[in-house]
Ligand code: ANZ
């Protein structure tokens with residue numbers, strides 16, 4: 001038999017699969033949709049880190065084929081976005097041209113993985129036939145009142161004169177020119193994701209997702225229960241409303257802080273304080289939100305005005321500070337320095353009184369050195385004294401409601417989604433602005449609204465997208481009244497296409513509907529989604545929002561897009577994440593050439609637990625390559641010997657099925673690989689001992705290995721005399737009875753000292769074992785037996801005198 005030659009084997013089977021696909025629907029198989037997070041087709045191509053996710057999803061897909069499923073396993077391109085646009089600005093190449101080149105390159109590289117992608121389903125978010133539906137969803141959202149315009153502050157670079165995405169602001173500075181980023185009020189399109197907050201939170205319970213990711217989403221949604229309380233401004237009829245999650249601490253509120261943007265901020269300033277207040281408000285407006293959150297030292301300004309604490313009736317000073325966010329709660333807070341860390345710091349710095357109202361043991365702490373944030377016994381709180389603060393937290397909102405000074409409320413951290421980008425390379429927002437009719441959506445039958453060609457991709461400098469410069473495109477007529485009107489010139493964020501692409505794959509050529517009802521029902525939702533953990537919040541939350549909306553308007557009949565989620569860790573090298581900019585990229589091309597696709601697939605899994613980050617070391621692939629060679633030789637050597645299966649071989653076979661299956665099911669893919677290596681060694685030993693190894697055991701191993709090293713498995717399956725594909729088998733089943741040892745070895749001791757061993761039947765009774773044990777050491781047994789101890793399955797100890 002010929003030794004393993006990876007180039008020949010891989011060439012042969014690649015060619016064969018072209019005409020004989022292994023994933024076919026016979027009309028009877030249940031579907032299984034295994035999805036990869038689709039890549040951004042960058043110019044630098046794939047490295048071994050990208051391979052890992054695609055290998056994991058392919059192994060899982062091929063395993064499911066062997067489990068009798070028809071697999072939906074598509075691939076596509078998330079191709080709008082900044083890098084292509086920046087490249088266009090630099091090189092003057094139209095983004096569609098560079099994108100098409102990159103797609104072609106990466107597709108070639110992805111094919112090297114030998115994954116069973118169904119390229120008939122391919123989508124590209126920049127294809128008008130695709131973004132037609134991205135725009136259609138927006139129009140539907142607009143009609144449902146979920147897309148609206150709002151003037152709001154965005155990141156603004158005063159030097160480049162352009163709006164920036166959060167990702168483009170690095171440490172408060174413009175990523176391109178280094179200028180300090182400020183805020184500018186611009187009219188933005190917003191999507192009302194907050195309307196779905198409760199459903200997005202509650203339905204997390206339905207998902208088979210890593211707990212970590214579910215927690216990140218629920219923290220992001222950030223539902224909290226508390227109360228809104230009105231504080232009257234001293235000497236006026238005005239009240240300031242605050243939001244608090246700790247109404248139990250109301251007696252301890254010794255000052256108030258408003259966000260500098262609060263509507264009442266300026267009017268609260270007394271004459272003496274006016275200049276200082278205005279100066280503070282201006283400085284805060286120039287700070288980026290990143291800086292505001294990162295600033296260690298608290299800043300603030302006293303307005304000169306006071307409010308009345310509704311319970312103590314004491315006058316408390318009103319301050320402005322940028323640690324209070326304008327768009328959370330009511331933008332104003334009551335400050336309880338004794339029990340809130342930020343308030344404590346602020347009170348210390350500005351010498352504001354601190355009044356303790358909760359204590360561990362009912363006693364006041366004369367000199368607090370830090371805020372006491374736990375629950376406890378209420379003190380200095382009038383009628384509430386002696387109450388447990390957790391209980392008060394529940395009851396106070398109702399009491400405030402009765403007293404007419406507040407009410408129970410729920411708050412969310414989740415904000416509506418800023419959906420406008422002042423950039424060229426994105427989907428045009430399909431809206432026409434008419435002076436008479438306001439914003440009017442482009443009629444659905446006129447979609448897609450094509451992205452026009454431009455000569456200059458640079459942002460215009462006015463905070464508008466380059467589309468604003470194409471007058472013949474911008475100037476149009478109102479779809480409703482026919483009067484002259486202007487097109488919206490902002491484009492959508494890159495998230496727009498990725499929020500729903502997984503729905504389109506299963507009906508990617510449909511020009512009548514986003515997806516037909518039949519296909520959606522039959523082939524969706526996604527059963528397994530595989531991708532990096534960096535998408536835990538934005539992409540995975542947006543996709544859930546889009547799916548729920550499409551459910552509400554009857555496009556799909558399920559509410560959650562991704563039933564199960566697996567996040568793979570990143571591959572690093574020399575302690576850093578692999579990336580072109582760090583110069584530590586390992587290309588798969590040489591490794592495939594030297595060791596073959598199968599070896600690299602297996603090695604990608606062997607480098608470490610798939611959910612964790614792992615360090616790459618090229619040298620390790622050698623061990624995997626040797627394993628494949630040894631297994632190849634074992635099968636070649638023994639395939640025709642007709643060795644009869646011994647009990648040991650049968651036991652090994654069932655244990656192997658058990659170990660590989662349970663490890664695979666729990667995604668412990670690195671231990672699957674080490675398991676194969678161990679069982680291979682055991683098979684080699686057994687074959688030596690018995691002069692061969694039975695065909696069924698060899699065939700079982702070949703089938704188990706098929707998801708991992710598909711070329712080698714096909715080759716060996718055919719060498720074993722089969723004309724069908726190895727993937728036409730069903731995944732082997734284990735029989736627990738057959739895994740058991742039929743005989744076990746028992747140590748036999750006299751007075752605690754081991755004197756020998758004895759083999760007994762695994763199911764032997766205590767009496768039988770004791771008899772066999774005494775028999776085995778009868779020559780050493782003297783004196784009279786006073787006790788016989790049996791530790792089942794392990795030891796017999798005979799105590800003699
Ligand atoms: C009084 C108090 C006493 C508070 C205490 C906390 C502890 P979460 O859980 O995040 O909802 N807060 C309210 N609105 C704010 C805003 N716009 N910017 C900054 N902080 C704000 O927290 C709500 C708590 O954060 C509220 O409860 C409020 O401070 C503060 F011992 O009110 B608390």
Ligand code: ZN
Nearest residue numbers: 434437478481
């Ligand atoms: Zn009009």
